[in-house]
Amino acid sequence: MIRFNCMDVAMPSLDWNQVKAWINVVAESHGKRVGELYYYFCSDEKLLEINRERLGHDFFTDIVTFPLDDCLTVLSSEFCISLDRVADNAQVFGHSYVHELHRVIIHGVLHLIGFDDHTEEDEKMMRKKEEESLSMIFK
16 A cells, blocks of 8 residues: 655645556566555655654655565555655756656665665666656656
8 A cells, every 4th residue: 555645844745556557567676565664745845854853863855764564575664755845956967857756756665675875876676667667656
């Protein structure tokens, strides 16, 4: 089950059934199944508050991921995504808002699968996996 909700922003306009199917395809391509994925869209300020309260981090980010289990075979998590960061990053990276939103949505899933972005090498691999995943929806 994949659900999309908003906290303090309007729901982005995407084909949510297509996004759900895509997330499932990406998970399956890595030998995983989707369990329960909850996406919460919010503002920069709301995500900063969540980041401070739940992780002790005092900085803006585009997504935080809260796994609900070990995700060894079944992916279950809550994701909080700042639509403000998505919009800003789309401009910075020269992508459309929709492209960047898809990238961030799948970024959280890739974290659950086991990809990280703490080192430069990890970040390069994460970007590669994001692009591979994006190619599965933008055909």
